[in-house]
Amino acid sequence: MVSQDGLTAFLLAAELGSFSAAARRMEKVQSAVSTAIANLEIDTGVTLFDRSGRLPVLTDEGRALLPYARAISLGQKELMAKAGSLSEGIEHRLSVAIEQGLSLPPVLDALAEFAQTFPTVELELLSPGMNDTPELLISGRTDLGLMTEQESYPLGFQFRGVGHAAHIIVCAPEHPLAGAQPVGLGALREHRQIVLHSRSQGRDGAVLAAKSPMLWEAENPNLIVEMVLSGLGWAELPYAVVHNQIAQGKLIRLATRFQQSDDLAGVDVVWTERRGLGAAGSWLRDRLMALPQDAWRG
Missing domain, CATH: 1.10.10.10 (Winged helix-like DNA-binding domain superfamily/Winged helix DNA-binding domain)
Structure with missing residues (x-):
C-alpha cells in the first residue's frame, strides 16, 4: 500500500x-x-x-x-x-425543493455561501410546481422547501415567512388587452386566462386563481410565458419569471382598474418535524430566513 x-x-x-x-x-x-x-x-x-x-x-x-x-x-x-x-453531525446529502417561479438570485447567493461552508455535502435541487412542495416533504423526498405561502400546512410542518413575491398580469404586445389599459375585470373575462396549476391541489387551485371563465392551465410558469408570448392568452405570473421579457418589450404589464389584494404573494421556508435537519440543512434554512425581505420580489 x-x-x-x-x-x-x-x-x-x-x-x-x-x-x-x-x-x-x-x-x-x-x-x-x-x-x-x-x-x-x-x-x-x-x-x-x-x-x-x-x-x-x-x-x-x-x-x-x-x-x-x-x-x-x-x-x-x-x-x-x-x-x-x-x-460533526453534518449530513451527507441535502435535498431542497425550490418552487418554480420564485426569484433565484437570493437563493443562488445563499447556495454560494453553502458551497463554501459545507463543501462535502451533496446537494439536490428539486423544482416543484406551485404548492407541490408539501407533498415532497411529507413523503420524505426532500428535506427543505421554499414555496409560495399556504393558508395552512399539514400537521408537523414548520414554516417561516421570508418575504413577498410580486405577481403581475401580462400579455403579448399584440394581444387586444395591451391596447385597452387600464383593464377592468370585465375586459379580462372576455379573454382566455392561462393559470399556473398546482398538481397537488388539482383543478380547485386553478379555479381559485381564475379571473376569466375561459381557462387554460399549466404547471410550469416558463411554459405559460411561452404561451402568452404566442398570443394564446393573458396570465398572472410572478414578476421574477417575466421581468426580462417586460424589459425587452416582449410582454406588456397590464395596469388594472381594480385593486388587487393578492398582487404580493408570501414566500415561506418550510420543513417538517418528521425529517430533522442536520447541521447543513439548518444552516441553509437559517441563511434563507436571514435574506432581506425585498430580495424575493425579483
Whole structure:
C-alpha cells in the first residue's frame, strides 16, 4: 500500500524541485523525505527521480505517475473531510425543493455561501410546481422547501415567512388587452386566462386563481410565458419569471382598474418535524430566513 508520507514527499519534490524543499514544507529532515520517496519507488517498482544531477529530476515514469499521485492525494483529503463532516453531525446529502417561479438570485447567493461552508455535502435541487412542495416533504423526498405561502400546512410542518413575491398580469404586445389599459375585470373575462396549476391541489387551485371563465392551465410558469408570448392568452405570473421579457418589450404589464389584494404573494421556508435537519440543512434554512425581505420580489 502506498504510504501518505511517500505520496506527499513525491508530490512536493516534483512541485518544488528538490528533496530539501519538500522536507521543509513537510517539516521533516531531508533524509526522511529521501527514504519516503525511495520506499515509494520500491512499492511502485519504478524510479521516480533521476538523482544523477545536483537536483532530482522526474523520470519519464515519474511524470507518467504524477497525475495519478495527485488524484490519490486529493481522494484521501476528500475522504478525511467527509469523515470529519459526518463525525460533526453534518449530513451527507441535502435535498431542497425550490418552487418554480420564485426569484433565484437570493437563493443562488445563499447556495454560494453553502458551497463554501459545507463543501462535502451533496446537494439536490428539486423544482416543484406551485404548492407541490408539501407533498415532497411529507413523503420524505426532500428535506427543505421554499414555496409560495399556504393558508395552512399539514400537521408537523414548520414554516417561516421570508418575504413577498410580486405577481403581475401580462400579455403579448399584440394581444387586444395591451391596447385597452387600464383593464377592468370585465375586459379580462372576455379573454382566455392561462393559470399556473398546482398538481397537488388539482383543478380547485386553478379555479381559485381564475379571473376569466375561459381557462387554460399549466404547471410550469416558463411554459405559460411561452404561451402568452404566442398570443394564446393573458396570465398572472410572478414578476421574477417575466421581468426580462417586460424589459425587452416582449410582454406588456397590464395596469388594472381594480385593486388587487393578492398582487404580493408570501414566500415561506418550510420543513417538517418528521425529517430533522442536520447541521447543513439548518444552516441553509437559517441563511434563507436571514435574506432581506425585498430580495424575493425579483
